[in-house]
Amino acid sequence: MIPAAQTDTRIAADESRRWWSRRFEAWIQARTPRVPSPWVVARGRIYILPTRYGYAYAALLLVMLLGAMNYSNSMAFATTFLLTGLGLVGMHQTHANLINLRIAAAGAEPAFAGGRAQFRLRLDNPTARNRYSLHFSWRGDGENTGVDVPAQGNAAAALELPAARRGWLPAPRLTLATRFPLGLFRAWSWINLDQQALVYPQPAPPGRKPPQTAGSGGRLAHNRGGDEEFAGLRDYRPGDHLGSIHWKSLPKIPRPQVKQFSETQAQSLWLDWDELGGLDVEQRLAQLTRWVLEAEAAGVAYGLRLPDRHIPPAGGVAQRHRCLEALALFGI
Amino acid sequence: MLLAVLAVVLLPHATHLPAWISALAGCALLWRAGAVLRGWPLPGTTVRATLAVIGLAGVYASFGRISGQTAGVALLVVMTALKLTELRGIRDGLVLVLLMYFMLITHFLFSQEPWAAAFLLGCATLITAVAIRLQHPREGLPARASLRLATVMIAQALPLMLVMFLLFPRIPGPLWGLPSDAGGAIAGLADSMAPGDIERVVRSGAVAFRVSFDGTVPPPALRYWRGPVFATYDGHRWTPGLGVTGAAPALTEAGPAYEYQITLEPSHQRWLFALDLPDTENLPAGARLGADATLRSDHALDQRRLYRLRSYPRYRLQPQITPAQRNAFLQLPRATDPRARKLAEGWRAQNPDDAGVIAAALRYFRRNGFRYTLTPPPLDRQPIDDFLFRTHAGFCEHYAGSFTFLMRAAGIPARVVTGYLGGARNPVGGYLVVRASDAHAWSEVWLAGSGWLRVDPTAAVSPARIEDGIDAALPDAAGLSDYLDAGRNSAWLYRLQARWDWLNAQWNRWVLAYGPELQQRVMAWLGLAGWGGLILMLTAAVGLLLAALGLALLYGARPRRADDPLLNLWQRALRRLARLGLRPAPGEGPRDFLARAAAERPELERPLQRLGAAYLGARYLGTAGIDELQRALTLITARRGWPRGRRTAA
Numbered sequence: 001m002i003p004a005a006q007t008d009t010r011i012a013a014d015e016s017r018r019w020w021s022r023r024f025e026a027w028i029q030a031r032t033p034r035v036p037s038p039w040v041v042a043r044g045r046i047y048i049l050p051t052r053y054g055y056a057y058a059a060l061l062l063v064m065l066l067g068a069m070n071y072s073n074s075m076a077f078a079t080t081f082l083l084t085g086l087g088l089v090g091m092h093q094t095h096a097n098l099i100n101l102r103i104a105a106a107g108a109e110p111a112f113a114g115g116r117a118q119f120r121l122r123l124d125n126p127t128a129r130n131r132y133s134l135h136f137s138w139r140g141d142g143e144n145t146g147v148d149v150p151a152q153g154n155a156a157a158a159l160e161l162p163a164a165r166r167g168w169l170p171a172p173r174l175t176l177a178t179r180f181p182l183g184l185f186r187a188w189s190w191i192n193l194d195q196q197a198l199v200y201p202q203p204a205p206p207g208r209k210p211p212q213t214a215g216s217g218g219r220l221a222h223n224r225g226g227d228e229e230f231a232g233l234r235d236y237r238p239g240d241h242l243g244s245i246h247w248k249s250l251p252k253i254p255r256p257q258v259k260q261f262s263e264t265q266a267q268s269l270w271l272d273w274d275e276l277g278g279l280d281v282e283q284r285l286a287q288l289t290r291w292v293l294e295a296e297a298a299g300v301a302y303g304l305r306l307p308d309r310h311i312p313p314a315g316g317v318a319q320r321h322r323c324l325e326a327l328a329l330f331g332i
Numbered sequence: 333m334l335l336a337v338l339a340v341v342l343l344p345h346a347t348h349l350p351a352w353i354s355a356l357a358g359c360a361l362l363w364r365a366g367a368v369l370r371g372w373p374l375p376g377t378t379v380r381a382t383l384a385v386i387g388l389a390g391v392y393a394s395f396g397r398i399s400g401q402t403a404g405v406a407l408l409v410v411m412t413a414l415k416l417t418e419l420r421g422i423r424d425g426l427v428l429v430l431l432m433y434f435m436l437i438t439h440f441l442f443s444q445e446p447w448a449a450a451f452l453l454g455c456a457t458l459i460t461a462v463a464i465r466l467q468h469p470r471e472g473l474p475a476r477a478s479l480r481l482a483t484v485m486i487a488q489a490l491p492l493m494l495v496m497f498l499l500f501p502r503i504p505g506p507l508w509g510l511p512s513d514a515g516g517a518i519a520g521l522a523d524s525m526a527p528g529d530i531e532r533v534v535r536s537g538a539v540a541f542r543v544s545f546d547g548t549v550p551p552p553a554l555r556y557w558r559g560p561v562f563a564t565y566d567g568h569r570w571t572p573g574l575g576v577t578g579a580a581p582a583l584t585e586a587g588p589a590y591e592y593q594i595t596l597e598p599s600h601q602r603w604l605f606a607l608d609l610p611d612t613e614n615l616p617a618g619a620r621l622g623a624d625a626t627l628r629s630d631h632a633l634d635q636r637r638l639y640r641l642r643s644y645p646r647y648r649l650q651p652q653i654t655p656a657q658r659n660a661f662l663q664l665p666r667a668t669d670p671r672a673r674k675l676a677e678g679w680r681a682q683n684p685d686d687a688g689v690i691a692a693a694l695r696y697f698r699r700n701g702f703r704y705t706l707t708p709p710p711l712d713r714q715p716i717d718d719f720l721f722r723t724h725a726g727f728c729e730h731y732a733g734s735f736t737f738l739m740r741a742a743g744i745p746a747r748v749v750t751g752y753l754g755g756a757r758n759p760v761g762g763y764l765v766v767r768a769s770d771a772h773a774w775s776e777v778w779l780a781g782s783g784w785l786r787v788d789p790t791a792a793v794s795p796a797r798i799e800d801g802i803d804a805a806l807p808d809a810a811g812l813s814d815y816l817d818a819g820r821n822s823a824w825l826y827r828l829q830a831r832w833d834w835l836n837a838q839w840n841r842w843v844l845a846y847g848p849e850l851q852q853r854v855m856a857w858l859g860l861a862g863w864g865g866l867i868l869m870l871t872a873a874v875g876l877l878l879a880a881l882g883l884a885l886l887y888g889a890r891p892r893r894a895d896d897p898l899l900n901l902w903q904r905a906l907r908r909l910a911r912l913g914l915r916p917a918p919g920e921g922p923r924d925f926l927a928r929a930a931a932e933r934p935e936l937e938r939p940l941q942r943l944g945a946a947y948l949g950a951r952y953l954g955t956a957g958i959d960e961l962q963r964a965l966t967l968i969t970a971r972r973g974w975p976r977g978r979r980t981a982a
Contacts, residue, residue: 043886053426060430064437069503072635074844075440075448078497082456083433085492088878089485096885126891133468146468181464181481183426 032173032190038104038124041176045189046098048091054184057087090182097178098134098187100127101149106156108171108197110324112289116160117197119171123157125149133180138172146178163199166285166328171195200324203293204286233257240316241299268313269295269302271323285327292327296320306330333465333475334425335365337458338416341432342409344439344451349406350394356387360413375417383414405438425466432459446839457486491877497846499870501863504618504631504848520599521559521750521771526569527715530729530750531706533771539597540752540770541605542837544763546591552754553798554645556608556774556786557766559751560601561624565740567665568715570733570748572624580621583612587646595841596637602629605751605766607643608786614642617849624747625649625784636845649784653745661745661778669716669737676741686779689742693735694792700724702731704794728790728797732773735789745778749786753798759827760834772797901961902947908968912936922947939967 050058061084068076102124111117125131133146136159149155163169177188233246236256246257271291276284288304295302296315303313304323308330311323339361346354366372375383387410388398395403412431418424436455440448460482465473473481520540522529541557564573590607604619604627612621616639618630629637653661664673679692703725711718716734719726726734732748739746753772755764774788791798842850851866860866906916909929916925926944930937946964949956 040891056430060434064434067437071441072502072504072847073440073444074635074846075444075452076437077500077502078449078493078843079437079440079452079456081493081496081500082452082486082489084496085489086456086460086485088492088874089488089881092878092882092885093485095882096889099886099889100891127889128892129889132473180467181485182460183463183467 028173028190032192034192034194036194038102038122039191039193041098041101041103041189041191043099046095046187047189048095048185048187050184051179051186054087057083057184061087087182087184091185093181094178094185094187096129097131097180098176098189101125101131101134101176103174103176103191103193105171105193105195108195110198110200110321110328111163111169112200113163113166113202115163117163117169117199119159119161119195119197121157121159121174121193122154123147123149124154125151127151131178131180133178135177137175137177139175146180161197163197166199166201167332168329169197169199171197198325198328200328201282201285201289203290204283206290206294208287208290233259237318240318269300270305270313271295271302272305273307274305281331285330289324289327292320292323334428334462335361335368335416337455337462338412338428338432340458341435341455342412344443345405345409345435348402348442349409352390352394353406353409356390357409357413360416364416364419380414380417383417384411387411387414401441405441408435408438422466425462429459429463429466432462444844446835449843453486457482460485488881492874495873495877496870498851498854499866499873501866501870502846502848502851520601520768521603523560523601524569524571525560525562525729525733525748525750525773527708527711527719527726527730527733530771530773531727534706534727534769538768539833539836540599540766540768541594541596542758542763542765542840543592543594543607543755544761546593548588548590549757549764550590550607550645554607555754555764556772556788557605557752557755557770558608558610558626558749559603559605560749561626561776562748562750563624563660564663565665565733565737567668570736573660573663580612581623581625581650582652583609583625583650584648585609585611585644585646586648587644589642589644591640591642593638593640595837595845596633596639597840598635598637599633602632603627604629604633604637604639606641608645608751609643609647609649611642611644614640616640635847636840638841638845638849648782650778651781651783653778658745658778661747662740662743664737664740669714671714671717672720672734672737673741675720676738679738680742686744686777689744690739690777690787693738693742694787694789696720697731697735697789697792702726702793704728704731704790704797728771729773731789731793732775735787736775739775739777747776749774749776753788758830758834758837760830761837763837765833765837897958898947898950898961901958901965902951905943905947905961905965905968908965936968939964942967 061080064076064080064083067073068080104122104124106120106122108120109118121136123131123134128151130151131149134149134157135146136157138159138161147155147157159174161169161171171193174191174193175188176191177186179186233249234257236245236258240258244258246259249257271288273284273288276287279287292302292304296319299315301313301315302319302323304311304326306326309326311319311326342357363372363374367374388407391403391406391410392398395406397403398407408431412428412435415424415428415431419428433456436452436459439451457479461475461478464478464481465475468478521533560572562570562572564571589611592607594605596604604616606627609625610621610627615621615627619627619639620630621627627641675696676689676693679689683689683692701724704727705725706727708719708725708727708730709723711723716737719730719734729748729750732750736746736748750771750773752766752770753774754770755766757763758765772790774786774790776784776786778784788798855861855866858869860869902922909915912933914925914929914932916922917928920928923944926940930940933940943961943964946956946961950958950961
């Protein structure tokens with residue numbers, strides 16, 4: 001009976017703790033609505049509490065005060081009070097280390113599901129005060145190493161977040177914290193910055209052969225056997241292979257030109273959703289992701305055919321992103 | 333940096349700790365420095381544990397214990413030094429910072445001179461700089477930047493310290509009792525007197541107390557500062573005896589009164605020295621006048637004590653004594669010093685009245701070649717006989733002791749009074765400095781009808797001692813001159829010493845003696861009653877200061893335009909152009925914007941071109957100055973009117 005009662009109380013305590021933490025979380029959520037970037041850390045949004053080291057310091061001060069009282073030693077009193085004043089000054093300094101900083105979302109590095117997405121942040125310091133040792137963290141995640149922002153300057157920071165599923169990964173609430181200068185207090189602000197990262201599907205394990213060698217009906221169209229025919233120049237578009245830029249024309253024409261060959265079109269590879277019968281949606285997406293990566297690595301032009309979308313064949317980083325984005329957001 | 337700061341913080345302890353501890357700390361510092369600079373290996377766990385045990389044993393061997401003031405500090409220093417050998421992460425650094433802060437306070441157990449305040453501020457700044465560096469990621473902040481921030485923070489903490497120092501409620505006395513070695517070793521008068529005791533006191537040059545008189549300063553011959561009184565003699569040593577206990581004696585004052593304030597250095601005894609004799613009323617709080625008319629504090633004087641007194645140099649003390657008291661003041665040990673007794677009995681036989689006996693005794697001292705010396709020859713087992721009939725050389729306690737002995741032998745109640753005689757006037761502060769070298773002993777005799785009467789037999793031998801002080805009285809005081817502050821040194825040095833002593837006196841009086849009593853006065857001055865008001869005031873003052881600091885920091889951290897005159901001028905130009913309807917598109921640089929603007933407003937082409945050339949020239953090419961931009965700006969203003977006119981006309 002007694003163990004049962006104990007278990008009961010433990011469960012009750014657990015539940016009450018969970019209830020409190022839910023209430024606390026709800027309170028924080030209410031206080032930190034999703035805000036657009038950039039966001040300025042205002043005075044009313046900074047919280048400050050002593051650190052463990054701060055409590056140790058306070059204990060030291062208490063011991064010193066008792067010693068000073070016992071010895072009635074004026075200089076000991078002076079020391080104790082100087083250090084007390086220093087601690088209080090440190091509290092204000094820690095608070096001031098955070099105030100009026102501007103935080104902007106500076107894009108996010110896409111990641112594959114199961115990997116880590118990297119969110120980039122930009123810290124602007126429009127004030128005349130140097131800021132030191134600023135730490136960013138997600139809720140419950142470890143802090144990054146500190147960043148300094150000089151007066152009237154800016155700094156970049158990056159923070160990783162595990163990406164579980166494909167699609168858009170919204171950035172959770174961000175904590176900007178600092179213990180500078182004395183480490184006695186930790187001041188922090190919660191910022192729920194409107195920021196998201198794209199998560200590509202997790203690539204299927206390599207092994208399944210790409211369509212053209214799988215003998216699936218010659219999706220490799222108009223293969224004319226390799227003699228490349230120069231077809232003219234066109235304006236550069238982001239994502240074009242650097243090798244295809246017509247460097248010779250660069251001094252004469254202000255915009256970079258890209259050489260076009262008729263074979264570029266001819267050698268294109270279609271990665272087709274319908275090739276992958278017998279697999280479920282996520283497996284098909286995973287396999288297509290793998291093929292996109294392999295095609296890009298092989299340097300061939302490739303197109304993507306999804307039930308709701310066709311991406312014409314091309315090569316380069318932009319094409320890779322276009323295809324992976326389509327895969328990531330398929331059905332979302 | 334940490335090592336250098338630690339060395340500075342530890343350094344003053346080297347003067348009062350055993351040499352081996354200083355050596356150990358120095359070795360630990362060097363080892364650590366070697367580890368940092370040259371990559372020397374740090375000791376392993378076993379070595380560290382062994383060193384810790386050796387250190388503990390060493391402290392125990394040196395002091396016979398590991399608690400108490402000096403031993404505790406020694407242990408702290410040893411352990412801090414050993415902590416250096418296992419300094420690894422930031423965490424150890426933080427611990428060391430706390431240790432160093434604590435180390436600061438231990439210095440003031442030994443010394444609280446004015447320079448200690450400078451030491452405190454300097455060291456606190458250095459330690460704070462170390463703490464700031466530790467809070468910076470990876471490698472620390474540059475030493476200069478952290479030092480600057482630390483200085484600013486200490487400066488900001490100073491007003492808080494002052495307010496708390498003044499207003500934090502002070503309670504008297506130790507909370508749990510002091511270790512027996514609290515405070516430095518101080519030479520002072522003891523609670524018994526044997527030949528040689530006062531000489532030892534005199535050889536210390538320490539300041540005993542300082543006196544500032546409200547009005548006139550008494551002449552040197554009246555500057556007898558009354559201390560412990562001895563009524564019992566055992567053949568070698570005078571002790572307080574029975575005369576001390578009991579109520580204060582009847583005292584009638586006469587003549588002029590002197591009002592004065594004494595700042596007494598800590599003596600670890602209970603005597604509050606007073607000009608012979610203090611008024612029985614208006615005694616300072618926590619003090620009582622004993623049956624021997626000596627003022628005593630209720631507690632041992634472990635810290636500086638400030639008190640006010642009024643004294644009457646002419647008085648009538650205890651005109652009536654009981655037979656028991658009379659016997660106590662006639663007590664003599666059995667069968668010692670027979671020749672002295674015989675001498676006294678002879679005087680008694682010749683002189684029926686007591687005054688005659690006293691005069692005879694003083695005449696005896698004056699006529700028999702007695703010398704006043706700080707280095708008397710040693711005495712044998714009948715010290716009074718030996719002094720009176722053989723050596724004829726002694727210091728004040730020899731004269732006072734033997735005179736009292738003679739009086740008792742002649743049937744006159746008598747006792748020995750010790751204290752100080754004299755005091756040098758400080759020309760800067762106008763107060764008297766009484767030093768340990770002014771220690772003195774004299775006698776009191778009780779005469780029927782007049783009560784206790786001060787008789788100073790030293791005066792019979794060396795009148796200069798009373799009038800001109802001990803320095804003038806001792807021809808053989810060459811070794812003593814260092815302790816004495818008479819004008820024997822060159823004049824400027826003397827003035828410098830006087831100034832320093834004055835500074836010390838002010839420091840002692842206002843800072844070090846600041847305790848419950850002075851705080852009461854501050855409270856009265858502020859119109860506060862009781863601790864409630866004090867705490868309220870403290871909270872309010874600290875709160876106000878912190879709010880001011882917070883506002884100042886907020887102001888310092890407000891967003892503001894870059895401190896860049898060129899940019900400011902350019903932004904002014906943009907505002908003017910905006911009034912003309914010309915605004916840069918997002919992402920449009922100055923050159924593109926001005927080109928577009930000139931195309932839109934051909935009539936403004938020339939001033940716009942000039943503006944562009946001036947701004948770009950000043951900003952990037954260095955071909956134009958800021959004045960050129962200023963002129964280009966006025967050109968825009970001058971043309972302001974007519975484009976609008978043209979537009980309306982069109």
